[in-house]
Amino acid sequence: xxxxxxxxxxxxxxxxxxxxxxxxxxxxxxxxxxxxxxxxxxxxxxxxxxxxxxxxxxxxxxxxxxxxxxxxxxxxxxxxxxxxxxxxxxxxxxxxxxxxxxxxxxxxxxxxxxxxxxxxxxxxxxxxxxxxxxxxxxxxxxxxxxxxxxxxxxxxxxxxxxxxxxxxxxxxxxxxxxxxxxxxxxxxxxxxxxxxxxxxxxxxxxxxxxxxxxxxxxxxxxx
Amino acid sequence: xxxxxxxxxxxxxxxxxxxxxxxxxxxxxxxxxxxxxxxxxxxxxxxxxxxxxxxxxxxxxxxxxxxxxxxxxxxxxxxxxxxxxxxxxxxxxxxxxxxxxxxxxxxxxxxxxxxxxxxxxxxxxxxxxxxxxxxxxxxxxxxxxxxxxxxxxxxxxxx
Numbered sequence: 001x002x003x004x005x006x007x008x009x010x011x012x013x014x015x016x017x018x019x020x021x022x023x024x025x026x027x028x029x030x031x032x033x034x035x036x037x038x039x040x041x042x043x044x045x046x047x048x049x050x051x052x053x054x055x056x057x058x059x060x061x062x063x064x065x066x067x068x069x070x071x072x073x074x075x076x077x078x079x080x081x082x083x084x085x086x087x088x089x090x091x092x093x094x095x096x097x098x099x100x101x102x103x104x105x106x107x108x109x110x111x112x113x114x115x116x117x118x119x120x121x122x123x124x125x126x127x128x129x130x131x132x133x134x135x136x137x138x139x140x141x142x143x144x145x146x147x148x149x150x151x152x153x154x155x156x157x158x159x160x161x162x163x164x165x166x167x168x169x170x171x172x173x174x175x176x177x178x179x180x181x182x183x184x185x186x187x188x189x190x191x192x193x194x195x196x197x198x199x200x201x202x203x204x205x206x207x208x209x210x211x212x213x214x215x216x217x218x219x220x221x222x223x
Numbered sequence: 224x225x226x227x228x229x230x231x232x233x234x235x236x237x238x239x240x241x242x243x244x245x246x247x248x249x250x251x252x253x254x255x256x257x258x259x260x261x262x263x264x265x266x267x268x269x270x271x272x273x274x275x276x277x278x279x280x281x282x283x284x285x286x287x288x289x290x291x292x293x294x295x296x297x298x299x300x301x302x303x304x305x306x307x308x309x310x311x312x313x314x315x316x317x318x319x320x321x322x323x324x325x326x327x328x329x330x331x332x333x334x335x336x337x338x339x340x341x342x343x344x345x346x347x348x349x350x351x352x353x354x355x356x357x358x359x360x361x362x363x364x365x366x367x368x369x370x371x372x373x374x375x376x377x378x379x380x381x382x
C-alpha cells in the first residue's frame with residue numbers, strides 16, 4: 001500500500017512541537033536485539049530515528065487502534081505496543097528507567113485520534129452546557145473573538161430579536177465540530193452558503209422593486 | 224521509511240467519517256483521473272479501486288492544504304511540496320464543500336487547537352480546568368503554551 005511517505009517524514013521533522021521525545025530501546029524485527037533509537041511522538045504517529053540528530057526517520061508506527069502494556073522481558077522497564085489484527089506485529093520497547101517507562105506508556109495510550117476526538121467532544125458538550133445555563137456569558141463571547149467582519153455571530157439577546165438582524169443559523173447538536181471561535185455556529189462553508197442564500201433572496205426582492213421589467217442596467221449593477 | 228502497513232490496512236476498514244466514489248488524479252505529470260473509492264478515517268484518506276478490499280494507498284492529512292479548484296473539484300497538497308496536488312472530482316458542489324470541510328477537520332492538529340480553545344474558554348467562564356477531573360491537565364498534548372500558537376480561526380487556515 002502506498003503512503004505519502006515524504007510528507008509523513010516531513011511531519012516528523014517540521015517545527016510543530018512534538019508531544020514527547022526521548023531515547024527508547026526497540027526490539028528489532030528480524031534480529032532480536034534491542035536497538036537504541038530516538039523517538040518522536042506527534043499526534044497519533046510515533047516516529048523513530050537512528051540518532052537524535054538524524055534528518056529523516058527510519059520508520060513510523062501509526063498508533064491508531066493500539067494498546068500499550070507492560071510486558072515480561074529480559075530488558076528492564078519494558079513495554080509493548082500491540083494491535084488487534086491477525087498476525088499483527090508487537091512492538092517491544094524498553095525505557096531507560098521506571099519514570100521514563102511510565103511516562104511513555106501514558107503518552108502512547110493517549111495518543112490516538114479517537115481519544116483526542118472524545119476529549120474534544122466532551123469539552124464541546126461542557127462548553128455548550130455552560131453557555132446554555134448562562135446566556136449573559138454569550139454577550140461576553142460576542143465582544144470576544146467573534147469580530148470577524150464586524151458581525152456578531154452569537155445568539156442575540158431577546159431584546160434585540162425584533163430588530164431586522166440576520167437570523168442566526170441554527171445550532172447543530174452532536175454533529176461534527178462547531179467553530180472554535182464562534183460556538184453555536186456551523187462550519188464556515190455552511191455559514192457562507194447560508195449568507196449567500198440570504199443575499200440571493202435580497203437581490204431578487206430588490207430586482208422586483210426597482211426593475212420589474214428586467215432592466216439590464218439594474219441587473220449589471222448587482223453583479 | 225518503514226511503517227506498520229498491516230495495521231494501516233486494518234484502520235482503512237474502520238467506520239469512516241466520509242466515503243464516496245470520486246474521480247482522483249495523482250500529483251505526477253501525466254497522471255490521469257481515475258474512479259476511486261475514497262474513505263476518510265481519522266487523519267488518513269484511503270483510496271481503493273472500487274470493489275477492492277485493500278486500499279491502493281493512504282494519505283496522512285497533517286501539514287496539508289485543501290483548496291477548491293473549481294465548483295466540483297478540490298485538491299490536497301502537502302506543505303513540503305506544494306506544487307504536487309492530489310485532485311478530487313466530486314459529483315456536486317455540495318459534495319465538494321462537504322469533503323473540503325471534513326478533510327480540514329480531519330487533522331490531529333486541528334482537533335488539538337479546538338481542544339485548547341474549549342479548555343481555555345471553559346476555564347475562563349468557570350475558573351476551573353475541565354481536564355483536571357480526568358487527571359490529564361499536565362499532558363503535553365493539551366498545553367496552550369507548548370510552543371504552540373494561540374488558537375485563532377484554525378479552520379480557515381487551510382482554505
